[in-house]
Amino acid sequence: MTEVALRAKVSAMSVSRALRTPHQVSPETLRRVQKAVREMGYVPNRLAGGLKAPSRTQLAAAIVPSLQNSLFSGTIQGVTDALRKKGINLMLGDSHYSHEEEESLIGAFLAHRPCGLVLHDTAHTPGARRLLRNAGIPVIEIGNLVPRPVDLVVSYSNFAAAKAMTGHLIGRGYRQLAFVGLPSADNERSKERQRGFRAALADGHLPYDETRVIETDGSFESGARALVQLLDMRPRIDAIFFTGGVTAVGAMMECTRRGWDVPKKVAIAAFDDWPVSRLLKTPITALEIPRYQIGERAAELMLRRLDGDHGRIPPVDVGFRVIERQST
Amino acid sequence: MTEVALRAKVSAMSVSRALRTPHQVSPETLRRVQKAVREMGYVPNRLAGGLKAPSRTQLAAAIVPSLQNSLFSGTIQGVTDALRKKGINLMLGDSHYSHEEEESLIGAFLAHRPCGLVLHDTAHTPGARRLLRNAGIPVIEIGNLVPRPVDLVVSYSNFAAAKAMTGHLIGRGYRQLAFVGLPSADNERSKERQRGFRAALADGHLPYDETRVIETDGSFESGARALVQLLDMRPRIDAIFFTGGVTAVGAMMECTRRGWDVPKKVAIAAFDDWPVSRLLKTPITALEIPRYQIGERAAELMLRRLDGDHGRIPPVDVGFRVIERQST
DNA sequence: TTGTACGCGTTATCAG
């Protein structure tokens, strides 16, 4: 910056002002500075700025369970788009669905002094919670409407959504329901969805049968396998709720392969509305969840905090919608 | 850090050393520092470190055309995984397929002084090139095997891959080929693929017919539309090469819907091996491209430069493979 | 409106 100042024949301070608060310098100074900046290809150093004003590093961070899941990509896109308008860039990390890795990532990210942190996960190790508390920056959790958030929340209720979808199945007349979820051991969202399923069964006065609840990884093959396994074991099952968008498609394709009629032989519902779902010969009933909007609003809340709003901000429920298609 | 030093009763310098080069301090000092760090929940400030040693900000950056495209996600996953082993985090941005946005992002990123930059695009505005030159950091281009790279390249040849796939079609006996590509105006990869298609036609002594080359966006619907449009116009077309993985699936589903036999009525080949491709009733012939590995190796090259290797490093060609399935 | 002095937290350097 000093070099720019020399070239423009003003002080370094004027350069700083010309760049950050152009209206505070005379037009002449501004012009000279801009000219010098252009000629030299000067790129400001935010490290130095952030050192002085830690709340304005213009860098935010986000951690998702997996970068490869298109659902998360949608949300991340929302975050980056919204932040970029304010000149804030995003550091992105991937916890591989592990709370320990999340903690380690949080530590690594905080070292860069981000001005905000978006976390998809809502369960954290004690170490992670401590880091977050001490960081003194806005933290936005987006994976679930948590009852006791670290700070801010923008999400939907996994419980309510799963319950609504199960309720939809019951409303359509299905009575022998099964549930194929993702591993719930380390995953609050998975647990909540399972809880929603049970709650809807209870509401419908249907018995809960543990053997009709399966957990699998999120692949096509697992979906197909789960379908076959369930129907082999309990031929009377008339509807299956898959909480993985991919597993539902896998199951549907398996039905096609075997010539099984959906929804006559068995109805299929999905939690995530995976793009292919609606294009299959029998489009799959699924939940619409505004993934992009979650990211966008998360970024907005972060910006609100950065603008000085330190008051309590209530959780934002973006909601969901059951999209009925031919598979149920 | 000063506080840690006080608590551990050593100098700040010893703390710095204990954290970065533990073998350079006595076991006793190390122990005391670690204890203090743990007790205080100290998180080092990399901004300050980066200010002093700009080449070790422990922050890298990557720009992809779209965050939502699963192909790019795979590569990004490779980059983050490889960098994380060295404690380097990733800033991620999205150019929305625009060179101007890319330039703007590069500028924004450089302000954070990343120690390396991964770019999917291989065509850049003059402004972007200038920024990259002046930045003095390793730049890795990964979208195509460019002839005149900015610095380092890890990729495959879009030209060769498209040519190989077209050659495969010709080898299978198809003679009336059509090509459905993505918009090529601002996209080198798209242009190269189209060039590969033409080159294979020439090699096979087949005429090139402009009206059989269509450009569409990458949606299911566009794929279906392109298919219908081509076959309506030129019923003799016996094979279509889609360079979007999604468009190929869309077209295939449209065939199913209309009861068109693939590959009897028309063969379908895809550039990208989109996960669903292999699961359809008629699995789609596609190119296998090691997306994750591209990211991994890009990160490795970056690390090599950071380790002091300033020599010329030749482009890394990760290659590709034609996966023949029933659609051709 | 513009400039000066100082400090942010860390590391390179050099002396002990």
Add this chain to the structure above:
DNA sequence: CTGATAACGCGTACAA
């Protein structure tokens, strides 16, 4: 192996 010192590039606070 350890410590003192200066410096990285910018922003705050104050003064001109």
